[in-house]
Amino acid sequence: MFETILELARGMGITLKHFFQPPVTIQYPEIKRPVRNRFKGRHELKRYDNGLERCIGCSLCAAACPADAIFVEAAENTDEERYSPGERYARVYEINMLRCIFCGFCEDACPTQAIVLEHNYELSFYDRQSAIYTKDMLIVDVPINGRPTPQTVEPGVFTKAIPEMENPK
Amino acid sequence: MTIGQIALWGLVVGFVMSMVVITGFAYTTLLERKVLARMQARVGPNRAGYIPIPTRGGREKKFLAGFMQPAADAVKLFFKEDPTPAKADWLVYNLAPMLAVIPAIMILAVIPWAGKIPGLVPAQYDYFAIVPGLNVAVLFVLAVTSISVYGVVLAGWASNSKYAVLGGIRASAQMISYELAMSLSVLVPVMIANSMDLGVIVAAQKGHWFVFLQPVAAIIFCIAALAELQRAPFDLLEAEQELSAGFNVEYAGMRFGMFFMAEYMKMISLSAIAATLFFGGYRGPFVDQVPILGFVYLFIKIFIGLFIMIWIRATFPRLRYDQLMLFGWKVLLPVSVINFMIVAVFIVLAAEGVFAPIANFFGF
Numbered sequence: 267m268f269e270t271i272l273e274l275a276r277g278m279g280i281t282l283k284h285f286f287q288p289p290v291t292i293q294y295p296e297i298k299r300p301v302r303n304r305f306k307g308r309h310e311l312k313r314y315d316n317g318l319e320r321c322i323g324c325s326l327c328a329a330a331c332p333a334d335a336i337f338v339e340a341a342e343n344t345d346e347e348r349y350s351p352g353e354r355y356a357r358v359y360e361i362n363m364l365r366c367i368f369c370g371f372c373e374d375a376c377p378t379q380a381i382v383l384e385h386n387y388e389l390s391f392y393d394r395q396s397a398i399y400t401k402d403m404l405i406v407d408v409p410i411n412g413r414p415t416p417q418t419v420e421p422g423v424f425t426k427a428i429p430e431m432e433n434p435k
Numbered sequence: 436m437t438i439g440q441i442a443l444w445g446l447v448v449g450f451v452m453s454m455v456v457i458t459g460f461a462y463t464t465l466l467e468r469k470v471l472a473r474m475q476a477r478v479g480p481n482r483a484g485y486i487p488i489p490t491r492g493g494r495e496k497k498f499l500a501g502f503m504q505p506a507a508d509a510v511k512l513f514f515k516e517d518p519t520p521a522k523a524d525w526l527v528y529n530l531a532p533m534l535a536v537i538p539a540i541m542i543l544a545v546i547p548w549a550g551k552i553p554g555l556v557p558a559q560y561d562y563f564a565i566v567p568g569l570n571v572a573v574l575f576v577l578a579v580t581s582i583s584v585y586g587v588v589l590a591g592w593a594s595n596s597k598y599a600v601l602g603g604i605r606a607s608a609q610m611i612s613y614e615l616a617m618s619l620s621v622l623v624p625v626m627i628a629n630s631m632d633l634g635v636i637v638a639a640q641k642g643h644w645f646v647f648l649q650p651v652a653a654i655i656f657c658i659a660a661l662a663e664l665q666r667a668p669f670d671l672l673e674a675e676q677e678l679s680a681g682f683n684v685e686y687a688g689m690r691f692g693m694f695f696m697a698e699y700m701k702m703i704s705l706s707a708i709a710a711t712l713f714f715g716g717y718r719g720p721f722v723d724q725v726p727i728l729g730f731v732y733l734f735i736k737i738f739i740g741l742f743i744m745i746w747i748r749a750t751f752p753r754l755r756y757d758q759l760m761l762f763g764w765k766v767l768l769p770v771s772v773i774n775f776m777i778v779a780v781f782i783v784l785a786a787e788g789v790f791a792p793i794a795n796f797f798g799f
Contacts, residue, residue: 274751277750277751278746278747278750280750281474281746281749281750282474282746284473284474284475284476285470285473285474285746287476289472289473289476289477289478290476290477291476291477291478293478
């Protein structure tokens, strides 16, 4: 009997203790909590330092995608209108964010490390149409020393589609 | 004052006090949400309305953030769709929320809010209440709190839903079980003060609150009042896990809001009754010199009562149904009966002068 009342009082004491402690809530839209380095959020299409797009339109990401969320349509590069090194570039690149499961397989499949899942997780939209992220929305800004695509380049320089890369560590 | 004048005065005061209590209800919901949130390491509602306080850094600080939340809730409830289920009993279904709210407000009619304030209280009465001088006030309180169970039971029955009717049945069984213990513990201050007039009971607590004379009765009253309010840990009738929401599962919009209103108003009024019966009512330091302080003291006592109820809700899990019945019938009722009889015997003995030698010995 006495012990029961003591236990009840102890329970009350615990809640009262927490009443005087600061809440753990992070006020989200004002304060954003940083995500982990390897967090898989919205995709980004990367560029080389000179501004050329990394994506060569090979569709390996689309093939690797288990949710069939990616659609790529390739077109030919010329030296007058060059988007990416090599023969072809992605004329259309669309990811349906309603289908994407953020598994990162596209990232693994990409031979040029063009597509990377970055840290943006605020992917809400009002209708299904705006769930499809197009190339303009996915591609990163041109680097400071680079030029925007399409670039006019000297013939015979950017013939190799896949750059020399180190082995992954 | 003539009878008519007193009636008119009672109407005016009653209207004002009802408005005060409705506002109080709104802010009790906010208090509950805030306190509960802080006890669960959350923030609680803090978006609807704040008082900006400019600071030197340029970023303004938000003071009292969320204080307009009750208004936002009310607007939301009023604009929600309010359907009546097709097979529901239309009349009873619509009547039940009112039947829940009205008794909750009516309890407040007899609570003495302050002592004799010249100019505010009719000359023949000694204290400020909506209906002062009601000589069966305690009986009135017990009767009206019992009526309010009809709101719940009829709501459960009229909704034509299994969950709702189960909630209603639980409510009626629980109310009957705890009503007995509550009535018996209420009778203790009535016997000590030798009156059923709440003003006289408060006046009798001058210098010594009844909680110090009768802690057992006070504790039983508080537990039984919690059960009467159907609040945690006795909120069997709206057990979300078993009954999805209990008696109010078919209600929406403001009619659902009225059940909420009834619950919180009953919280306020039963805190006030507990304060009046056991914790000195409006009495406090200097209340005889400055009678207007009575409002402040009673408000503080009600606030503490509300806080303790919320605190209990944050702490204890819900009782199982058999535990509830066992506690009501096998613990609370016998203890309150025995306590009641002991008090009765001691009062008779004291009246017969049996304790006079002891009192003389200790110099009382």
